Amino acid sequence: MCGIVGYTGKALALSPVLEGLRRLEYRGYDSAGIALVVTKGAPLWIEKRAGKLSNLEDSLGDVIPDAHSGIGHTRWATHGGPTDTNAHPHLDNEGKLALIHNGIIENYVELRELLEKRGHIFTSETDTESVVHLLSDARKAHNGDLAAAMREVCAELRGSFTLLAIHADEPGRIVGARRNSPLVVGVGDGENFLASDVSAFIAHTKRALELGQDEVVDITSTSIVVTDLMGNILTPREYEISWDASAAERGGFPHFMLKEIYEQPKSIADTLIGRTQGLNSEITAGINLEGISKVVIIACGTAYHAGLVGKYAIEKWANVPVDVELASEYRYREPAVDSSTLVIPISQSGETMDTLMALRYAKSHGARIFAVCNTNGSTIPRESDAVLYTHAGPEIAVASTKAFATQLIAMYLLGLHLGRVRGAIDEKTSIEIGNELALLPAKVEQILETVEPLRSLTREFKDSTSMLFLGRHVGYPTALEGALKLKELAYMHAEGFAGGELKHGPIALIENGTPVIAIMPPSNSLLYEKMVSNVQEVKARGAVVIAIGDSDLSSAAHNIRIPTSHEYLQPVLAVVPLQVIAYEMAIARGNDVDQPRNLAKSVTVE
Numbered sequence: 081m082c083g084i085v086g087y088t089g090k091a092l093a094l095s096p097v098l099e100g101l102r103r104l105e106y107r108g109y110d111s112a113g114i115a116l117v118v119t120k121g122a123p124l125w126i127e128k129r130a131g132k133l134s135n136l137e138d139s140l141g142d143v144i145p146d147a148h149s150g151i152g153h154t155r156w157a158t159h160g161g162p163t164d165t166n167a168h169p170h171l172d173n174e175g176k177l178a179l180i181h182n183g184i185i186e187n188y189v190e191l192r193e194l195l196e197k198r199g200h201i202f203t204s205e206t207d208t209e210s211v212v213h214l215l216s217d218a219r220k221a222h223n224g225d226l227a228a229a230m231r232e233v234c235a236e237l238r239g240s241f242t243l244l245a246i247h248a249d250e251p252g253r254i255v256g257a258r259r260n261s262p263l264v265v266g267v268g269d270g271e272n273f274l275a276s277d278v279s280a281f282i283a284h285t286k287r288a289l290e291l292g293q294d295e296v297v298d299i300t301s302t303s304i305v306v307t308d309l310m311g312n313i314l315t316p317r318e319y320e321i322s323w324d325a326s327a328a329e330r331g332g333f334p335h336f337m338l339k340e341i342y343e344q345p346k347s348i349a350d351t352l353i354g355r356t357q358g359l360n361s362e363i364t365a366g367i368n369l370e371g372i373s374k375v376v377i378i379a380c381g382t383a384y385h386a387g388l389v390g391k392y393a394i395e396k397w398a399n400v401p402v403d404v405e406l407a408s409e410y411r412y413r414e415p416a417v418d419s420s421t422l423v424i425p426i427s428q429s430g431e432t433m434d435t436l437m438a439l440r441y442a443k444s445h446g447a448r449i450f451a452v453c454n455t456n457g458s459t460i461p462r463e464s465d466a467v468l469y470t471h472a473g474p475e476i477a478v479a480s481t482k483a484f485a486t487q488l489i490a491m492y493l494l495g496l497h498l499g500r501v502r503g504a505i506d507e508k509t510s511i512e513i514g515n516e517l518a519l520l521p522a523k524v525e526q527i528l529e530t531v532e533p534l535r536s537l538t539r540e541f542k543d544s545t546s547m548l549f550l551g552r553h554v555g556y557p558t559a560l561e562g563a564l565k566l567k568e569l570a571y572m573h574a575e576g577f578a579g580g581e582l583k584h585g586p587i588a589l590i591e592n593g594t595p596v597i598a599i600m601p602p603s604n605s606l607l608y609e610k611m612v613s614n615v616q617e618v619k620a621r622g623a624v625v626i627a628i629g630d631s632d633l634s635s636a637a638h639n640i641r642i643p644t645s646h647e648y649l650q651p652v653l654a655v656v657p658l659q660v661i662a663y664e665m666a667i668a669r670g671n672d673v674d675q676p677r678n679l680a681k682s683v684t685v686e
């Protein structure tokens with residue numbers, strides 16, 4: 081949601097700002113804009129357009145303003161529709177102060193009333209515009225000190241925000257601030273960057289600074305000053321970005337999603353390295369895992385599905401009760417949580433507001449927090465006691481694929497680790513499972529080599545109005561994930577069910593020709609026969625069954641084979657064809673694969 085870029089340095093600013101916005105496109109947006117300081121003291125140069133970044137580029141033509149600092153924004157509309165006027169940056173009434181914003185200002189109505197009484201003229205329907213007028217007044221009150229003005233304004237705002245501001249009187253200076261919304265600093269050589277995430281500047285520098293809650297950053301091409309809202313100077317943590325620009329490019333694939341599906345063997349292998357026989361003390365140093373009475377996993381969407389698989393594994397191997405909660409529901413029902421509860425937030429981005437708020441609720445009630453996250457320097461790991469980083473690399477496509485695979489791996493690693501800490505799993509079993517985990521990258525590779533027939537199979541169902549997914553045990557969350565992928569990408573009604581639950585209602589949905597994807601348990605599992613019966617039940621009512629499993633099912637119209645695996649690890653394999661089906665269906669239905677409609681990659685509002 082909303083991409084934010086700031087550049088100050090030796091280069092002409094338009095190019096790094098546009099490039100940064102391009103790299104942040106994946107976050108989801110519906111308008112874009114840029115403001116640059118061209119001539120000191122004169123009104124700022126500004127261009128903004130509804131729609132895709134290409135609309136903005138078209139309106140720029142060949143113009144390259146002679147500016148060495150500026151800010152750019154991709155907006156995902158919340159307050160006010162996606163129009164040219166509502167697009168960011170927003171300007172003060174003199175046209176000399178420009179502001180971009182990600183998040184929601186909750187007290188914008190009262191601020192707007194106050195500012196209109198003071199004579200400010202508003203031109204948009206956004207919550208953001210209140211902030212630019214407020215900042216303009218504050219800057220005057222602080223004799224032109226934009227950073228001091230930003231500190232004062234932030235203290236008056238309620239809600240969540242990343243803000244970046246420039247002023248025409250100070251070419252080369254950008255001031256930013258953050259609360260509950262991401263902002264990182266890129267440290268360059270004679271140039272510095274501010275952005276929603278590191279992919280915006282990864283082509284220029286691998287050095288990044290982490291910013292904390294309620295911090296204000298003031299940059300020029302050669303200086304970076306970070307303070308709290310009182311003006312106290314802080315020393316931010318610097319870290320090295322471990323991937324390079326090519327990781328955030330398509331590398332010959334037609335879509336990021338397909339590239340990311342094919343990257344899964346590597347992502348899984350990277351996440352497993354050195355961890356199968358226990359998590360090292362560097363990871364667990366900040367957390368006491370003894371004496372836990374309950375585990376609560378909090379997450380959203382795909383990450384929630386990984387958590388559901390985690391419940392099966394952690395309960396089995398660590399013998400501790402596990403609840404899996406939708407983060408958006410968790411804190412509002414005031415759940416019982418205390419210091420004997422281990423809370424595991426799972427998040428690819430590390431910035432999902434619902435998950436962050438649930439984490440904070442649990443933390444304020446004394447829970448121990450062990451995050452699973454893919455993004456170094458993001459808010460969720462920073463606010464957790466310990467973090468198990470997944471090593472999926474940058475995930476650009478909105479629909480999560482390789483991040484899910486690595487979140488599953490993280491669940492297994494945590495389950496095994498807790499099992500050892502609690503003495504609930506014997507060494508032989510944990511070594512056996514560790515060895516099975518190590519086989520997964522090659523098995524996923526094998527599936528990817530044989531997915532070609534899925535293309536024509538998917539086309540067969542392209543005009544279906546609905547598709548159902550069935551699974552049992554860990555196959556049930558896998559079914560939920562398959563249905564979510566199809567909804568997101570094909571814009572088709574899709575639902576996942578537990579096989580045993582069918583006859584309690586959902587079977588009424590089956591009619592002649594309804595496609596049903598059955599995730600078959602491994603053929604040596606006790607549940608295999610039960611699932612065969614569930615397939616018979618839907619087939620008898622006209623369903624066309626596509627079975628995913630390690631052996632062919634004679635009652636299925638189509639069989640998709642995956643290698644045999646440990647029962648609990650099977651979701652890592654079974655989800656791969658489901659991802660490919662959703663991808664192919666999006667193509668067959670002419671949909672935008674990497675940026676499906678209405679969705680954003682990083683959901684930074686509640």
Ligand code: F6R
Pocket residue numbers: 380381382383384426427428429430431432435478479480481564568681682683
């Ligand atoms: C689905 C998808 C979303 C995310 C969810 C949580 O393909 O990507 O459902 O899984 O928004 O995001 P993170 O993991 O960043 O907290």
